[in-house]
Amino acid sequence: MEDDLAPRAVLRPKQSHDSTPKKKNDKKAHAPTLRMIPLGGLREVGKNMTVFEYGNDLIIIDCGIAFPDDNMPGVDTIIPDFTYLRENKEKIHGLVITHGHEDHIGAIPWFLQEFDVPVYATPLTMKLIELKLDDFRPKMKSNKLQVVRAGESLTIGPFTFDFIHVNHSIADAVSIAIHTPVGIIFYTGDFKIDYTPTSGVPPADLGKIAALGNEGVLALISESTNVEEPGTSLSxxxxxxxxxxxxxxxxxxxxxxxxxxxxxxxxxxxxxxxxxxxxxxxxxxxxxxxxxxxxxxxxxxxxxxxxxxxxxxxxxxxxxxxxxxxxxxxxxxxxxxxxxxxxxxxxxxxxxxxxxxxxxxxxxxxxxxxxxxxxxxxxxxxxxYKTLSAVHASGHACQDELKLILTLTRPTYFIPAHGEYRMLYQHAELASLMGIPDDHIAILQNGDILEFSEDGMEFAGYTEAAGVLIDGSGMGDVDELVLSDRLRLANDGVISVMLVIDRLSNRLYGAPIIKASGVIYQSDMKKMISTCQDTVEDMAEQLFKKKKPLDKTMTPDSVSKEVQKVLFDRTRRRPLVMTSVTVI
Ligand SMILES: [Zn+2]
Ligand SMILES: [Zn+2]
Incomplete structure (x- = not known):
């Protein structure tokens, strides 16, 4: 615990009613602390992953992906940064999953490539994980997948997990209570409370959540997706x-x-x-x-x-x-x-x-x-569609449901999760309104290391958590590049570009010839070919205007790259592009 480290996260300002002095030199302070480290999912909606560590034991909840935005062409997926896990590899006991949405399970193949540890998930969640591993290239398998069910408990090292049934827009979603030597952590995962879900499905297990509240919850980590919506979610x-x-x-x-x-x-x-x-x-x-x-x-x-x-x-x-x-x-x-x-x-x-x-x-x-x-x-x-009619019910709790969870669990500390900054902020406001002291609420960001001990909650530094960009299925080395080329061939076909440069006039000689093969849809093919033609001609025109010699600047490599970039921007396809240039 380093006191000189300025917290990056916003702890809400202290209020006068709470200023218990820290007992730094007390011998209790030497007992291991419980660390919570969000590696993703804070100040964003996506790539949820949270580490819990006590002494030499570490477990992880969820392992999701985020989707790239429009200004990241060529990036398919963003996964959490595993640096902290690599540094603590021998401590990892397993990965526990709340439910089967991509922002919670999407990065599991990459995780399992590096960490051969058990994965615990409910039945449908596990089926979706198996499908995901099977779809991954190279195909993956794990013999350490262990199905758990809502209502069950599981002990891993110093942690005991209760899996608690909640409603969400996917079956088999659970909240997780982690019993640790320092206290109970209640991790909601994505949830809503639906008193009238589809037949055969019970409402969220509020009885169990209330019982945990009576036992005493040290910290509540609650999702914030719909915190801006008053009332309750539609049933x-x-x-x-x-x-x-x-x-x-x-x-x-x-x-x-x-x-x-x-x-x-x-x-x-x-x-x-x-x-x-x-x-x-x-x-x-x-x-x-x-x-x-x-x-x-x-x-x-x-x-x-x-x-x-x-x-x-x-x-x-x-x-x-x-x-x-x-x-x-x-x-x-x-x-x-x-x-x-x-x-x-x-x-x-x-x-x-x-x-x-x-x-x-x-x-x-x-x-x-x-x-x-x-x-x-x-x-x-x-x-x-939605603006016209109630044809969709969100899977995420609105304000009244979030308040109910706060009321039932009565946590000592509160950490809003699963949301952009404004959502985390609003959720912190909500908790504050309900009587949780401001300095017991932490708005974290990915990578923050938060420690719980008998002395309370404090920051202990931070680790890398910027997210790792994934292109195709590769992690970036040469073999993977070859693989991603092959994948591209299989998925998006091959475009060959042939162009002739007239060195004297510094212009293209005739129109570039474009051939496409392996492109799946006919209408795509026409669009791709005309896009390629336009791109090559534009490129030549621009270079001509800038008085750049085409025979030096329009190399097979530069043309292929440009064509690939434009194709991706306009058609979201990434075929292999091969260019041949003839100079006359
Ligand atoms: Zn979800
Ligand atoms: Zn989610």
């Missing part, structure tokens, strides 16, 4: 009612796009379809994966003949069909986007279709989503 029951209303009104096909991991929503759609005598087609790879995983666990109930395959579509009139599709965020490769742009090989939008976007718009995706909505309207579909 899944309300979404069911909205579906019911829509199905009553609609005569054509119904197409519902949602987050593929939202098993409850899949169930709602399937149940509503059954009540209206409609068949359900599941369209899109990720939604099919989740559907199968949930099926294996018996999490879905439906009549076997409700689900149809794509080749059976023609056997039913439009009013008998529901399509459950991926693409609620306007993702370029998703089923809904391909339907909207008539790029789907198997079916297309027909006038009279009703499309329901049953999800929130993740900030940053609005433009892509509205693009898809526009296209759908243009093709004669009616589109129902």
């Amino acid at each position: 899944e029951l309300e979404v069911g009612k909205t579906f019911e209303d829509i199905f009553h009104r609609v005569t054509g096909r119904v197409i519902v796009a949602t987050f593929s991991s939202n098993v409850f929503r899949l169930q709602q759609v399937i149940s509503t379809a059954e009540r209206f005598g409609r068949k359900v087609l599941i369209l899109g790879r990720s939604i099919q994966n989740v559907f199968e995983a949930a099926n294996k666990l018996d999490y879905l109930t439906y009549q076997p003949n409700t689900i149809i395959q794509v080749n059976e579509l023609d056997q039913y009139p439009p009013e008998k069909i529901v399509i459950l599709a991926t693409g609620s965020q306007g993702e370029p490769m998703s089923a809904l986007t391909r339907l909207a742009f008539s790029e789907h090989k198997l079916t297309e939008i027909i006038p009279g279709d009703t499309v329901i976007l049953s999800s929130s718009m993740i900030p940053g995706n609005e433009a892509a989503i509205y693009n898809v909505i526009n296209e759908l309207f243009m093709r004669g579909a009616n589109v129902i």
Whole structure:
């Protein structure tokens, strides 16, 4: 514990009623302290990962990814920085997971490549982790995956974990209570409290949370995603009612796009379809994966003949069909986007279709989503999205639910988590309003090292936590680069660019010739080819204007790089680009 280290994080200002002197030289101060180190998830929504360390024992909660923003072309994924874990490798007992969303499990393949430790997760979460490891290149497997269930406890080293059922937009989400030698840490994970979730699912286990509060909670670490929303989150029951209303009104096909991991929503759609005598087609790879995983666990109930395959579509009139599709965020490769742009090989939008976007718009995706909505309207579909109707319920607690958790746990210390700075700040305000002394609230940032001991809570420095950018599947060394080239070949095809430079006029001789192979979609190919042509011609024009000799500046390498960059910016594809230059 270094007192001279200025805390980077904002501890809220001390108030006069609390100033217990620190007992620095007391022998109790020599007992190990409990360290909490967020490696991700603070002042951002994404890549959640938190370390808890006591003496020589260390465990980690969650291991997620964040998605890059638009000004990081070429970056596919951001994972947490594992530096602190590398430095303490021999202490790591395992990774404990709250639920199966990408911002909580996405970085597990990279983690397991370096740390061969047990992973503990609930049944659906574990199925999604297994799918993720299988999808990773190189394919991965771990024989240390251990399924735990809500209601169970698990002891690892000096820590005992209680897994507590909560509601969220994915099945099998849990809050985690960690019993440590210093006290109980209550880690909410992502949660909401739904008193009327889909059938077969109980409301969050408030009884257990209250019991922990009575036992005494040292610190509450609570998610902040919806702290700006007053009241409570919408119940899944309300979404069911909205579906019911829509199905009553609609005569054509119904197409519902949602987050593929939202098993409850899949169930709602399937149940509503059954009540209206409609068949359900599941369209899109990720939604099919989740559907199968949930099926294996018996999490879905439906009549076997409700689900149809794509080749059976023609056997039913439009009013008998529901399509459950991926693409609620306007993702370029998703089923809904391909339907909207008539790029789907198997079916297309027909006038009279009703499309329901049953999800929130993740900030940053609005433009892509509205693009898809526009296209759908243009093709004669009616589109129902959140601003029009209660077709989506958030999976995150609003203010009243957050207050309830604070009331039940009555923590000594409070740390808002899972949110951008303003959300953490608002959540701190909320806790303050509810009587938690200001100097018992810490707004941390990634990498801060916070220590709990019998003396209280204090900062003990910080570690690297800026996040690691991942391009393709590689970590950056040569072998991985080759691998990522191969992946690119498999996914996005090859573009070859041939150009001729007339040295005398310092101009291109004729138009560049572009050939594409292995590009999956025809409409993509046309767009890619014209994009390439424009890029090469623009490049030549710019260099000509700057009086730069083309034969020196338009090298195969520089042309390939430029083309690749523009292609990625405009089409989100990253084919391998090979350029040949002839000078005459
Ligand atoms: Zn979540
Ligand atoms: Zn989350």
